[in-house]
Amino acid sequence: MTDKKLIGVDLGGTTIKFAILTPEGEIQQKWSVETNVLDExxxxxxxxxESINHHLDIYNMKPEQFIGIGMGTPGTIDRDKGTVVGAYNLNWKTTQKIKEQIEQGTGMKFALDNDANVAALGEQWKGAGNSAKDVTFVTLGTGVGGGVIVDGKLVHGLGAGGELGHINVEPGGLACTCGNNGCLESYASATGVVRVARKMAEQFAGDSQLKQMLDDGDDISSKIVFDLAKENDVLALMVVDRVCYYLGLALANIGSMLNPTYIVIGGGVSAAGDFLLTRVDKYFKNFAFPTVKTSTKLKLAELGNEAGVIGAASLALRFAD
Amino acid sequence: MTDKKLIGVDLGGTTIKFAILTPEGEIQQKWSVETNVLDExxxxxxxxxESINHHLDIYNMKPEQFIGIGMGTPGTIDRDKGTVVGAYNLNWKTTQKIKEQIEQGTGMKFALDNDANVAALGEQWKGAGNSAKDVTFVTLGTGVGGGVIVDGKLVHGLGAGGELGHINVEPGGLACTCGNNGCLESYASATGVVRVARKMAEQFAGDSQLKQMLDDGDDISSKIVFDLAKENDVLALMVVDRVCYYLGLALANIGSMLNPTYIVIGGGVSAAGDFLLTRVDKYFKNFAFPTVKTSTKLKLAELGNEAGVIGAASLALRFAD
Structure with a gap:
C-alpha cells in the first residue's frame, strides 16, 4: 500500500478534532481546536x-504526501457538491461550500459525510465492527443517530438513510422533535432516558432515590438514572428496563431487515456499558427473527471520541490510486 | 452489450417457471412445468x-449462447456453495447440491438466491423499481417476505437479510410461526388478514356481512375481506385499516433506516391495489421521518408472476464478461 497519509476531521459544536492517519487507519498525530461559531x-x-496547513508545517509535510481529507459534520449534506446546510449548533443557516473552500485552501482532495455516519464508519473499520462488511451503528447521545453500513459502504438512500433515532417504537408515544410520536430518540437518547424517568415517576409510589430527586426538582441526567439503577434503585431499574426494551425492539427490527454481523451501540448513554448491553440484548433476542438472534451480535462501541476522526479519514480512501 | 442470453428459473411448490431473456431483461421465451415433489x-x-436442455433443442440454441442461469428457490440457501436445505414445500429435507448438478447437466454457469429476494430484484430491475439503486420489496403472500436492495445489490447480511415479515409491529401480539409474537407476517399476510378479521369480529357487534360469514363458519380469504371493505362493510374496513396500520408502521421504519427510492408492495394481498396502497401510505406518512415521507415512494408491484424469472435471470448477469 501507499505510504501516503489520510487526514480526518470531526467537526462538532464545541471542538474540531483532527488526525493524521495511515491508510490502515492508525492515528499518527492528533490535535483539536475550539469551534468558533460566531458570525454565523x-x-x-x-x-x-489554517489548522491543517499549520500542522503540516509543524510536521514538515506537504499536501502531496496525503491521499486526501475526510470530514464528518452536523447538518444536511450534499455529498456530491460537498456542501452543508442547516447545521444549527454551528450557526450555519445558509449553504456552506465546504469542499470547494477546503480543497482550494489545502491543495488536497476532500470528502464529507454526516457525523453519525462517519462515527459508524470509524467503529466498523477500526472499532467494535472489526472490519466486518455489514455493521449498523447506533449512537445514543443528546439525540439518537446512526449509520448503516452494507457491504463496507454507508447506506444513504435518498439522503436520510440511517435515521435510526426515528424508528417508531411506540406509535402514539412521546412527542419527538421531528414532529412524530414514539420515535426511539424520545426514549433512548440522554434526554429521552430522563423523559422516561419523569413519566414513570408520576405513577411510582415506592421507595426510590430517583423518585425523591425528581420530586425535589434536582437536575437529573441519563448517567444518574443508570448509576442509581446499578445501585438497585427500584424506579431507576424500571426506567432502564423500559429504555432497553425500546432499544432491543428497534435493534431487533434492524436485525430482521439487514442481519448485520454487528450492531454497535455508542454515544454517551452507552457509557453504562455491559449493564446496558445485557438488558438490550435480552429484548433483542426476544424480538429478532430466530436466525438473526443467533447470528447478529450486539456490541458496545470501542473507539469513543476517536470514532469520528477515524471514520472521517476513511472517506478519503476513495481518492487512493 | 453482448447478444448472449440469460435463463431465469423460478422454482415454486406447484410450478417451475422458466424464461429466456436478453441481458437487458426482455423476456424472449417462457414456459413452465409442474413441480414433482415426490420422492423427497x-x-x-x-x-x-431436462426442461432447459429440451427447450434449447427446440429453439436450436447452445449453452455457449448464454451468459448463465439464475434461479430463485424457497429454503435456506448457501449462495457460495449453491446448495439449498429445508425447503419443505419441495420436500427437500437434506442439502441439495443444486449448482453443481445444474452446471454439470446444462454446461452453463449457475447462481441462486431465495424466491423473495429474486422477486425483489425483478421488480427493482424491470418493474415498479424503475432500475433505482435503492429499492425495498415486500411481498404479502401466504407469508410476508421481502428483499432489500441497496446500491443495486441484495442485502443478505449473515444470510437472513430481508426477513421483512418478521419486523415486530406489535410486541406481545399474535403468535408467529417463527416463534415470536407480533411479527408483521401475522397481520399482513393473506392468512394474517384473516386472523385479524377473526380477532376483530369477536368484539364487533354491528351490522357486517364479514361478521356474518365468520359466524356462519364460511371460508374467508384475504380477498374476501378486501372486497367487502371496498363495499363499505364496516368490520372489513376496520380490518383493512388495522392491516394497513401495521404495514405503514413497518414500511416507515424501513424508510427511516434506508430511505430507499421506492418501497414496492407485491404478493397476493397487493391485488387489492390502490385501495390498499393509499391506506398504507397514510400510515407510512404518519410514522416515517419527515424527509423520508417526502422522498421515499410506496408503489404496487408491476410484474406479477414474472418478477421471479426476471429477477432470477439477473443473478446470472454476474457471469457476463
Missing amino acids: GSHIVPDII | GSHIVPDII
Whole structure:
C-alpha cells in the first residue's frame, strides 16, 4: 500500500478534532481546536484550513504526501457538491461550500459525510465492527443517530438513510422533535432516558432515590438514572428496563431487515456499558427473527471520541490510486 | 452489450417457471412445468436440467449462447456453495447440491438466491423499481417476505437479510410461526388478514356481512375481506385499516433506516391495489421521518408472476464478461 497519509476531521459544536492517519487507519498525530461559531459560523472553514496547513508545517509535510481529507459534520449534506446546510449548533443557516473552500485552501482532495455516519464508519473499520462488511451503528447521545453500513459502504438512500433515532417504537408515544410520536430518540437518547424517568415517576409510589430527586426538582441526567439503577434503585431499574426494551425492539427490527454481523451501540448513554448491553440484548433476542438472534451480535462501541476522526479519514480512501 | 442470453428459473411448490431473456431483461421465451415433489423432491433438479436442455433443442440454441442461469428457490440457501436445505414445500429435507448438478447437466454457469429476494430484484430491475439503486420489496403472500436492495445489490447480511415479515409491529401480539409474537407476517399476510378479521369480529357487534360469514363458519380469504371493505362493510374496513396500520408502521421504519427510492408492495394481498396502497401510505406518512415521507415512494408491484424469472435471470448477469 501507499505510504501516503489520510487526514480526518470531526467537526462538532464545541471542538474540531483532527488526525493524521495511515491508510490502515492508525492515528499518527492528533490535535483539536475550539469551534468558533460566531458570525454565523463563518470562521469555521477558514479555521479548519489554517489548522491543517499549520500542522503540516509543524510536521514538515506537504499536501502531496496525503491521499486526501475526510470530514464528518452536523447538518444536511450534499455529498456530491460537498456542501452543508442547516447545521444549527454551528450557526450555519445558509449553504456552506465546504469542499470547494477546503480543497482550494489545502491543495488536497476532500470528502464529507454526516457525523453519525462517519462515527459508524470509524467503529466498523477500526472499532467494535472489526472490519466486518455489514455493521449498523447506533449512537445514543443528546439525540439518537446512526449509520448503516452494507457491504463496507454507508447506506444513504435518498439522503436520510440511517435515521435510526426515528424508528417508531411506540406509535402514539412521546412527542419527538421531528414532529412524530414514539420515535426511539424520545426514549433512548440522554434526554429521552430522563423523559422516561419523569413519566414513570408520576405513577411510582415506592421507595426510590430517583423518585425523591425528581420530586425535589434536582437536575437529573441519563448517567444518574443508570448509576442509581446499578445501585438497585427500584424506579431507576424500571426506567432502564423500559429504555432497553425500546432499544432491543428497534435493534431487533434492524436485525430482521439487514442481519448485520454487528450492531454497535455508542454515544454517551452507552457509557453504562455491559449493564446496558445485557438488558438490550435480552429484548433483542426476544424480538429478532430466530436466525438473526443467533447470528447478529450486539456490541458496545470501542473507539469513543476517536470514532469520528477515524471514520472521517476513511472517506478519503476513495481518492487512493 | 453482448447478444448472449440469460435463463431465469423460478422454482415454486406447484410450478417451475422458466424464461429466456436478453441481458437487458426482455423476456424472449417462457414456459413452465409442474413441480414433482415426490420422492423427497429428488426429481426437481433433474426435471429442471431436462426442461432447459429440451427447450434449447427446440429453439436450436447452445449453452455457449448464454451468459448463465439464475434461479430463485424457497429454503435456506448457501449462495457460495449453491446448495439449498429445508425447503419443505419441495420436500427437500437434506442439502441439495443444486449448482453443481445444474452446471454439470446444462454446461452453463449457475447462481441462486431465495424466491423473495429474486422477486425483489425483478421488480427493482424491470418493474415498479424503475432500475433505482435503492429499492425495498415486500411481498404479502401466504407469508410476508421481502428483499432489500441497496446500491443495486441484495442485502443478505449473515444470510437472513430481508426477513421483512418478521419486523415486530406489535410486541406481545399474535403468535408467529417463527416463534415470536407480533411479527408483521401475522397481520399482513393473506392468512394474517384473516386472523385479524377473526380477532376483530369477536368484539364487533354491528351490522357486517364479514361478521356474518365468520359466524356462519364460511371460508374467508384475504380477498374476501378486501372486497367487502371496498363495499363499505364496516368490520372489513376496520380490518383493512388495522392491516394497513401495521404495514405503514413497518414500511416507515424501513424508510427511516434506508430511505430507499421506492418501497414496492407485491404478493397476493397487493391485488387489492390502490385501495390498499393509499391506506398504507397514510400510515407510512404518519410514522416515517419527515424527509423520508417526502422522498421515499410506496408503489404496487408491476410484474406479477414474472418478477421471479426476471429477477432470477439477473443473478446470472454476474457471469457476463
